[in-house]
Amino acid sequence: MTLLKRMSLFVVPYSTLKWFCVLLLLLLPSFPCAASFPEFSDTAQVMRRYDYNSGLSQVTITAITQDQLGYIWVGTQSGLNRFDGHDFVQFEVKQNSKHHLSGGFITSLCHSGKYIWVGTSTGLSIYDTEAGTFRSILAAQNEAVSSDRVKKVACYGESVTVSTEEGDAYRVNYQTLTPEKLYLTGKFVREVQETRDAFVYLNADDLVSQPKDKVGANVLLEGEFKTLSLSHGRIFVVDADDKIISFDTQFNKVQWQKSVSAKVNLSIHQIKVRANEILVASNTGVFILDLQGNIKRHWYRRAEQYDGLQDNNVLSVQRDRNGDLWIGTESQGLHFFSQLSESFGHVGEQNFPHAPLGHPDVRNFALDSSERFWIGTSSGLYIYQKSSFIEAHRIFPSLSAIKGSFITQVKIYDDTLWVTTRGDGVVRYALTQGEYSHLMPDSDNGPELSFNDVIEYQSQNLSEFKDARSYEVRRRVENLSAVF
Numbered sequence: 001m002t003l004l005k006r007m008s009l010f011v012v013p014y015s016t017l018k019w020f021c022v023l024l025l026l027l028l029p030s031f032p033c034a035a036s037f038p039e040f041s042d043t044a045q046v047m048r049r050y051d052y053n054s055g056l057s058q059v060t061i062t063a064i065t066q067d068q069l070g071y072i073w074v075g076t077q078s079g080l081n082r083f084d085g086h087d088f089v090q091f092e093v094k095q096n097s098k099h100h101l102s103g104g105f106i107t108s109l110c111h112s113g114k115y116i117w118v119g120t121s122t123g124l125s126i127y128d129t130e131a132g133t134f135r136s137i138l139a140a141q142n143e144a145v146s147s148d149r150v151k152k153v154a155c156y157g158e159s160v161t162v163s164t165e166e167g168d169a170y171r172v173n174y175q176t177l178t179p180e181k182l183y184l185t186g187k188f189v190r191e192v193q194e195t196r197d198a199f200v201y202l203n204a205d206d207l208v209s210q211p212k213d214k215v216g217a218n219v220l221l222e223g224e225f226k227t228l229s230l231s232h233g234r235i236f237v238v239d240a241d242d243k244i245i246s247f248d249t250q251f252n253k254v255q256w257q258k259s260v261s262a263k264v265n266l267s268i269h270q271i272k273v274r275a276n277e278i279l280v281a282s283n284t285g286v287f288i289l290d291l292q293g294n295i296k297r298h299w300y301r302r303a304e305q306y307d308g309l310q311d312n313n314v315l316s317v318q319r320d321r322n323g324d325l326w327i328g329t330e331s332q333g334l335h336f337f338s339q340l341s342e343s344f345g346h347v348g349e350q351n352f353p354h355a356p357l358g359h360p361d362v363r364n365f366a367l368d369s370s371e372r373f374w375i376g377t378s379s380g381l382y383i384y385q386k387s388s389f390i391e392a393h394r395i396f397p398s399l400s401a402i403k404g405s406f407i408t409q410v411k412i413y414d415d416t417l418w419v420t421t422r423g424d425g426v427v428r429y430a431l432t433q434g435e436y437s438h439l440m441p442d443s444d445n446g447p448e449l450s451f452n453d454v455i456e457y458q459s460q461n462l463s464e465f466k467d468a469r470s471y472e473v474r475r476r477v478e479n480l481s482a483v484f
Contacts, residue, residue: 005157005434007058020266032418037211046307046341047308047309047335047337047341048337049310049336050083050088050334050335050336050422054335054456055081055087056081057076057081057088057090058077060076060077060329060331061074061079061315061327061328061329062075062315062316062328063109063119063316063318063328064318064326064328065111066111066318067116068111068129070321071084071165072318072320073109073111073116074088074326074334075106075316076106077104077105077106079093079104091127096138099133099134099136100134100136101120101125101127101136102118102120102125102136103119103120103122103125105120106119106120106425107119107120107150108150110153110154110155112155112160112174113174114128114129114130115127115129115269116129117153117172118153119162121149121150122148122151123138123148123150124136124138124150124153135177137177142179143181144179144181145179145181146164146168146208147165147168147180147232148164149165149166151163151190152190154191154192154193156195157196158196159171159194161182161199162179163189163190163191163201167188167189167203168180168182169182169184169189169190169201170182171192171194177252182199184208184210185203185208185217186203186205186206186217187199187203189202189203190203191227191228192228193228197211197212197213200230201228202237205224206221207219207221207223207224207225207237207247208220220235220249221247221254223239223240225237225238225239226238226242226268227268227270227271229271229272229278230273232275232360233248233467234249234291236273238268242260242266244257244258244271244278244280244289245257246293248353250469256293258293260282260289260481261282261284263284266282267282267283268280269281269282270315270316270317272317272318272450274293274319274321276290277289277296278290279317279318279325280317281314283314284300285298285309285312286298286299286317286325286327299337309329309335310329310332310335311329311330311332315328316328324338325337325339332439354386355387355390356389357375357377358379358389358391359378359380360377362376363376363377363378363407363410364376366411368412368417370431372385374410374411376393376407378407380404380405381393381399381405381407381419383395385390399419401424401427401438402419402421404424405421405423406421406423406429407419407420407421408422408450409452409453409454411455413434416428416430416431417430417431418454420452420453421449421450422452423446423450424451425440425449426438426439426440
């Protein structure tokens, strides 16, 4: 006997199937049209946190970098840590020793080649990742070094540049590891970085570029600045008002200047510029900007979210080679945010204010072949389309019969929409042909109006379910019949 392909509907008492749904939508990568989903303005922000209990030496994270082997290096106010994804390794400190880590208060980290360059409050140390040994460069043993109080280490250019708290600077040759004093114009020189032709740095009054082969310096921008970062012919600086400024060195002009927050007490601690983004560590969390200064993401602490960022005062941030984010805070240790978490997003009534989702109690959702995202709520059926949430009956008037209904299930089979409800029966709507059916089958006590689910099966018979009544509908039949 030829088996008939049928559609089965199961009527289940609502007391036996209570759903406690939240509006958390998982964007499955297998969907062919993932780009049609909402671009969430409020990411889930689920993070993993590491602190004393995880093996960190201290929870004030001052610097983060990654080496060529994939290890994450974490500097704190009391110790240097190396993380392999499972365990933290800490390193012994011996001040005034050429062959040990020179200090425990880590101020700056960077990676170049096989070396991790470690700035501390008591000297510069260099860790050879292949040999597993330290070498320290100290003022007492090098005339080119005037102070051991390292403020910033920059692995950018032909050598590593080191700025000190006293406003002096020196560079270290990658090959010989010997220091050379830099004579730079201006008072309180800091944030020194080397390009092919010049040294770019901040002094007490200006952003300056000093050519290597000429006497004198060029003032690029006047004013007081806090920090800088270089990327592909552009200089990004943070001014005294915590605005980020993009300066184009080719055309010698400001491209844009923007503030990442309207908060009066905003303080930016660090910026890192990558190929296509700017990472910003601040006292209001972490911002990710595009290279035009537009905010793409913002992670911040929420009082009732215990698996998110736990401290808004972020001192350091690092994107690793997998695209994952490492966030160092002042008081709550190291946070890890996987880029896979960006597949999750939260949509509430406050999102898409021009056309918001009308009710936050989402029961289920489905995707049709035209890239429409159908969302069933306890107060009606919605469609996400063209950056708007729209009541389904406004696009498909035939669905007015379930306007405001309690939707229990939304499914799409072969471009046919099936909607089950609590109190308004079952709707079947062929999205391409426009054929519409509103199904309310008869039972011993009158019409059945509440359904919890609809499933497709390929079978000849249906069996009875305990504490539930089953119904079937053939694809070409307009009524439901009870199956016993």
